[in-house]
Amino acid sequence: MTILAVALNPTIDISSEVQHVQPTHKMRTSLQERHAGGGGVNVARVIAKLGGRPELLILSGGATGALLEEILADLPITLRTVHVGGSTRIAFMVYERDTGQEYRFVPEGADITADEVEKAMAAVAKFRGDYIVASGSLPRGAPDDTYARMSDIAAANGVxxxxxTSGAPLRATLEKGQVFLVKPSLGELETLAxxxxxxxxxxDEAMKLVREGRSQYVAVTLGREGAILAGPNGVLRVPAIHVPVKSAVGAGDSFVGALVxxxxxxxxxxxxxxxxVAAGAAAAMTPGTELCHRDDIFAIYEGRAAYDTEA
Known part of the structure; x- marks a missing residue:
């Protein structure tokens, strides 16, 4: 089966460590890592780590866009690129060793035009496969109903x-009722409610979305409280899997990628x-923007990892 991940607002993620974060002073960082990032990109990376070969649609622009494409070229991913006038954004994550806290700086990205949105729609319409995963924020200039239109295209093609996603794009897409599975966080579900x-x-709110036909399945991630799945057969509650946490970056994307x-x-x-859920826990075990490791996912899922679970 084939999967298309959609990243309309991708990033180059740069992570590093510093002993202590403080204002004004120059802080010398170490252990710098660079990865392709953004919701749909991370989903595709996880699927590739698991042995799949996903397709990935990105909007890419400027010198940073060229660098993003160069990074992705080394991965077992079939890349579909829409070139845009604005430059691809760069996000930063800094881990503070003194406290174990991480600081994440994520710019909103460049504006895109209506013509660039339509090129992305045309790329989605060409996909003939089994799943389209639209993950992450919309770039500036993209209408709130962008993902809703993609869901219509998917439904028409039997995908x-x-x-x-979150906010207005999440609400607009659920109003269409063409979603197979939606993954809000607790905060995002509270905003909807x-x-x-x-x-x-x-x-109740998760099942309400199912009963009203807004999404066939609703998976709500709850961080340290685990996750719930609402669907035609009711609600399934899965407890948290407690692992040594190094970073929260990419846990939700790992969850979605592994599930699909x-x-x-x-x-x-x-x-x-x-x-x-196992993939989300595995992602928390890796530093920075590294995402999950395949062996960790299977060890946790199969109960071979020495970590406790709690209801």
Missing amino acids: RFVLD GRKLDEAGLR WLLSNGGTMEEAFRFG
Whole structure:
């Protein structure tokens, strides 16, 4: 089965470490790493780590866009590129050794034009496969209904549409009712609901999206509290998997990438959901923007890792 990951607002992610973060003073960093990043890019990277060969649609521009394409060229990913006038953004993550805290600086990115949006739509329309995963923020200039239009294209072509975004683009796409699976965080689901949610409210709101036909499945990631899956058969609650945490970067993308990869390889939705939870935990074990390791995912999923789970 084939998967198309969509990254309309990709980044070059640069991570490093510093002993102590302080204002004004020059801080000497070490252990600098550079990766291709952004929601859809990370999803594709995870699928590739698991042995798949996903397709990846990116918007790329300027000298930084050329660097992004160069980095991606070394990965087992089939790249579909729409070149744009603005430059691809660069994001920074700094880990402070004194406190174990990480600081993330993510620019919003350049504006894109209506013509560039239409080129991306045309690229999506050409895809003939099984899953389209639209993940990450929209660049400036892209209308709120951009992902909603992609979900319509996917439905017309018989492709399952998976969504991981926030804010107005999330709401606009769910109003279309063409989503196979949506992955909001607790905060994003609370924004949709317009209120704070306790455990019962969380389950009710997730199932409400399913009952109203907005998404066939709703996977809500809860960080240290685990995750829930709402679908036609009700709600499944999976506890957190406690691992030594080095970075939270890419945990949600790892969850989505691993879940869709297992589905595409014949796994059931429950199996894929649990596999996604394992991938999110595995991502937390790696520093910076490294994402998850394949062996860690399978060790956690199969219960071979020496980490405790809690309800």
